[in-house]
Amino acid sequence: MIGAAQDAARGTESAPAAHVPGAPLRVALVGNPNTGKSTLFNVLTGMRQRVGNFAGVTVERVESSYRDESGHLVTVLDLPGTYSLDPHTPDEAIALDVLAGRAGIPIPDVLVVVADALHLERNLYLVSQLMELGLPTVIALNQVDAATKRGVQVDVVELIHELGVTVVPTVATKGEGIDRLRHAIAKAGELPRPMRRFDVPAVVTSALAPVEQALRDDGVPAHSAGLEALLHLTAPATDHGPAVHTAIGAARSQLMDAGLNPESIEAELRYGWISGVVTRVVNDPTARESTTSDRVDRVLLHKVWGMVIFLALMGIVFQAVFSWATPLQDAIEGSLGWVGGQVGSVLPEGDLRSLIVDGIIAGVGGVLVFLPQIAILFLFIGILEDSGYMARAAFLMDRYMRKVGLHGRSFIPLVSGYACAVPAIMATRTIERPRDRLATIMIVPLMSCSARLPIYTLLIGAFVPALHFAGVIDLQGLVLLGMYLLGTIAAFLVAFVFRRTLLRGQTQPLILELPPYRIPTVKGLAATVFHRSGLFVRRAGTVILALSIVLWALATYPRFDVPAGTSDEAAQELQLANSFLGQAGHAIEPVMRPLGFDWKIGVSIVSSFAAREVFVSSMGTIYGVGGSEEGTGLPAKLRAERDPVTGAPVYTAATAIGLMVFYVFALMCMSTVAITVREAGGGAVGWRWAGIQFGYMFVLAYAAAWLVRVSAGTFGWGA
Amino acid sequence: MADACGDSCPLMACKTGNRAVVVRVGCEGAEACRLRALGLYEGARVSVVDSRNGLLLQVRGVRLAIGAAMAASITVIPLAQ
Numbered sequence: 001m002i003g004a005a006q007d008a009a010r011g012t013e014s015a016p017a018a019h020v021p022g023a024p025l026r027v028a029l030v031g032n033p034n035t036g037k038s039t040l041f042n043v044l045t046g047m048r049q050r051v052g053n054f055a056g057v058t059v060e061r062v063e064s065s066y067r068d069e070s071g072h073l074v075t076v077l078d079l080p081g082t083y084s085l086d087p088h089t090p091d092e093a094i095a096l097d098v099l100a101g102r103a104g105i106p107i108p109d110v111l112v113v114v115a116d117a118l119h120l121e122r123n124l125y126l127v128s129q130l131m132e133l134g135l136p137t138v139i140a141l142n143q144v145d146a147a148t149k150r151g152v153q154v155d156v157v158e159l160i161h162e163l164g165v166t167v168v169p170t171v172a173t174k175g176e177g178i179d180r181l182r183h184a185i186a187k188a189g190e191l192p193r194p195m196r197r198f199d200v201p202a203v204v205t206s207a208l209a210p211v212e213q214a215l216r217d218d219g220v221p222a223h224s225a226g227l228e229a230l231l232h233l234t235a236p237a238t239d240h241g242p243a244v245h246t247a248i249g250a251a252r253s254q255l256m257d258a259g260l261n262p263e264s265i266e267a268e269l270r271y272g273w274i275s276g277v278v279t280r281v282v283n284d285p286t287a288r289e290s291t292t293s294d295r296v297d298r299v300l301l302h303k304v305w306g307m308v309i310f311l312a313l314m315g316i317v318f319q320a321v322f323s324w325a326t327p328l329q330d331a332i333e334g335s336l337g338w339v340g341g342q343v344g345s346v347l348p349e350g351d352l353r354s355l356i357v358d359g360i361i362a363g364v365g366g367v368l369v370f371l372p373q374i375a376i377l378f379l380f381i382g383i384l385e386d387s388g389y390m391a392r393a394a395f396l397m398d399r400y401m402r403k404v405g406l407h408g409r410s411f412i413p414l415v416s417g418y419a420c421a422v423p424a425i426m427a428t429r430t431i432e433r434p435r436d437r438l439a440t441i442m443i444v445p446l447m448s449c450s451a452r453l454p455i456y457t458l459l460i461g462a463f464v465p466a467l468h469f470a471g472v473i474d475l476q477g478l479v480l481l482g483m484y485l486l487g488t489i490a491a492f493l494v495a496f497v498f499r500r501t502l503l504r505g506q507t508q509p510l511i512l513e514l515p516p517y518r519i520p521t522v523k524g525l526a527a528t529v530f531h532r533s534g535l536f537v538r539r540a541g542t543v544i545l546a547l548s549i550v551l552w553a554l555a556t557y558p559r560f561d562v563p564a565g566t567s568d569e570a571a572q573e574l575q576l577a578n579s580f581l582g583q584a585g586h587a588i589e590p591v592m593r594p595l596g597f598d599w600k601i602g603v604s605i606v607s608s609f610a611a612r613e614v615f616v617s618s619m620g621t622i623y624g625v626g627g628s629e630e631g632t633g634l635p636a637k638l639r640a641e642r643d644p645v646t647g648a649p650v651y652t653a654a655t656a657i658g659l660m661v662f663y664v665f666a667l668m669c670m671s672t673v674a675i676t677v678r679e680a681g682g683g684a685v686g687w688r689w690a691g692i693q694f695g696y697m698f699v700l701a702y703a704a705a706w707l708v709r710v711s712a713g714t715f716g717w718g719a
Numbered sequence: 720m721a722d723a724c725g726d727s728c729p730l731m732a733c734k735t736g737n738r739a740v741v742v743r744v745g746c747e748g749a750e751a752c753r754l755r756a757l758g759l760y761e762g763a764r765v766s767v768v769d770s771r772n773g774l775l776l777q778v779r780g781v782r783l784a785i786g787a788a789m790a791a792s793i794t795v796i797p798l799a800q
Contacts, residue, residue, distance in 0.1 A: 084756035121781075122780065263761075264762070267756065271763065391784070510784065511783070513782065514782040514784050
């Protein structure tokens with residue numbers, strides 16, 4: 001027993017995993033961020049990936065498979081990019097849990113470690129930790145082309161010598177070395193197991209032995225106990241029993257008595273060994289020179305010019321998402337209308353036709369319309385990410401975002417929110433710490449998205465006079481800008497409040513690797529865009545389909561017997577007024593009254609939960625204008641609308657502004673709710689956060705709209 | 720100018736082009752672990768590539784950006800140029 005513990009302390013304990021012949025070979029892909037790991041994963045397995053979450057955590061679990069040259073099935077699990085197996089951050093903890101067999105899935109048969117040839121020294125840190133697990137290991141030395149281009153030579157044969165594991169040079173972006181990698185994976189189990197390659201001072205070994213024993217007694221498997229004992233020296237584990245804590249405490253004081261720093265001992269030992277390996281293996285004539293990336297950074301990270309360029313880039317992205325998407329959105333809308341028409345002409349008149357055409361096609365279509373924006377946004381995010389600029393943007397913005405408790409990486413999702421909250425919330429995945437990410441998710445829908453634009457346009461066009469000041473500034477434009485600013489300022493204030501209440505805690509300090517600039521590949525970008533768009537269509541689509549059917553039913557039942565001779569439009573209005581949705585509109589009228597909204601606005605607001613711009617088409621239906629030719633007759637009808645009792649106009653400029661302000665804040669978008677549920681953790685946790693988000697935004701919306709009305713009344717403005 | 724900050728000083732006080740040896744990583748546990756894994760541990764050498772906003776460091780052949788607060792919690796001894 002003691003002997004085995006000492007073996008493991010030296011990292012020589014063999015792992016238990018022995019692949020069962022006939023069963024699929026289970027491979028885990030591990031590596032530092034920025035090594036091209038995801039690209040390698042895609043090239044290795046094709047793009048048939050399955051995406052899920054690891055049980056209990058919001059860490060994404062991506063799996064795929066391929067058949068190797070002899071026809072055996074190989075399943076590949078892509079673990080999150082990590083710099084070490086440090087158990088203190090969720091992404092890295094999950095990697096360690098998988099490798100120690102604690103994640104509810106069996107210990108992998110083979111480890112493939114992706115190492116960046118250009119930054120081998122730093123990458124070898126994780127490699128050295130993984131080797132101690134004694135699992136069959138293959139190293140994919142990736143991006144060898146970039147290294148060669150810089151004049152950096154890695155002696156692969158010497159590296160195999162030093163590490164004692166197979167090393168396969170690869171260029172994932174061009175698919176080079178993949179066949180050899182697959183071959184090496186198939187053979188890895190037959191080779192001697194890797195182990196720790198450096199000597200640990202006797203004082204450290206003897207201090208660690210009791211920790212390791214305590215860990216084993218606590219259920220940690222033999223193959224990872226040696227490594228975990230060393231990892232726990234830096235900071236005590238949270239998820240182990242008191243015996244482990246006592247042992248760690250004793251080991252730490254023993255080491256301090258010996259004049260060692262328990263926190264840095266692992267790094268010192270590993271980097272000490274790595275330095276030797278690197279001098280023997282890597283020939284880097286450029287080590288001290290400043291690189292092209294450095295020269296570019298001198299401009300892009302400049303205090304003034306860096307910001308100017310960054311804001312200009314954001315402007316281009318924002319513009320593109322708006323303008324490039326429009327024709328595609330029109331095309332989708334057009335073809336959905338055509339499909340609806342075709343289906344409508346085939347099916348007999350009745351509830352089934354109404355369900356399919358007005359419910360499913362219109363409802364799901366209303367959401368599919370966002371697909372072009374999502375795809376374009378993720379194309380740009382992909383370009384920024386793959387080129388290496390995203391890390392610079394986070395670095396530039398960090399100072400400003402930190403003031404309200406957000407992280408530098410929160411900025412891109414917030415800007416994306418101007419286009420559509422759905423991809424924006426999906427983009428928060430680059431924020432590592434869950435609280436920082438949640439704070440960002442909570443405020444993203446306050447950024448005025450493109451679906452609010454039709455509402456703003458309708459109401460401003462109808463009620464805000466087109467006055468011009470000083471020739472260039474016009475009042476309508478100013479009001480529109482005001483709506484965007486209102487949402488944006490509120491977003492930062494709300495973030496500030498969340499960081500002091502529900503999401504208390506320090507924002508993660510900024511530690512970022514700035515990867516060298518690279519030209520993104522079409523293949524990589526396509527993978528990102530398809531992956532993210534697919535997620536949106538599949539996940540949000542199912543929930544939205546269900547909600548569309550519910551909303552349709554509420555607007556259709558109970559059936560109302562329209563008196564003969566009424567026009568189609570009037571019949572439609574009567575039906576809606578008497579439906580459950582219409583009744584709901586009447587029921588909430590007392591609530592809406594203080595805001596100056598009547599039941600018709602109420603119904604439109606309720607139905608706009610499907611998507612905000614539905615407000616405009618609902619108003620069209622109610623006022624009998626017809627959704628298709630929106631805008632033409634509607635503003636005039638709205639201006640003419642009179643209160644049936646008092647005869648006063650229903651819509652004043654104050655009502656219009658109040659309604660717009662309501663939409664600045666209110667979360668009237670079922671797609672956003674669906675995506676928040678998913679991204680905030682799924683299940684009960686996800687619904688809780690989505691509920692909080694919907695609730696606080698509704699309260700803000702109501703209070704703000706009421707404030708507009710009251711102050712308008714007080715100052716006699718807009719009446 | 721290299722020893723403008725005396726014997727030991729916060730990393731934040733170093734200027735563009737300075738090289739230094741880390742003597743203490745004084746930040747919170749998880750961040751300290753991350754920094755050490757990235758090669759910024761007690762005894763490691765770093766060079767300051769850019770100190771205009773936050774700090775851009777060269778550590779183990781990698782460009783590392785760290786925020787001002789974090790750079791203030793790391794103690795270093797500057798090396799002569």
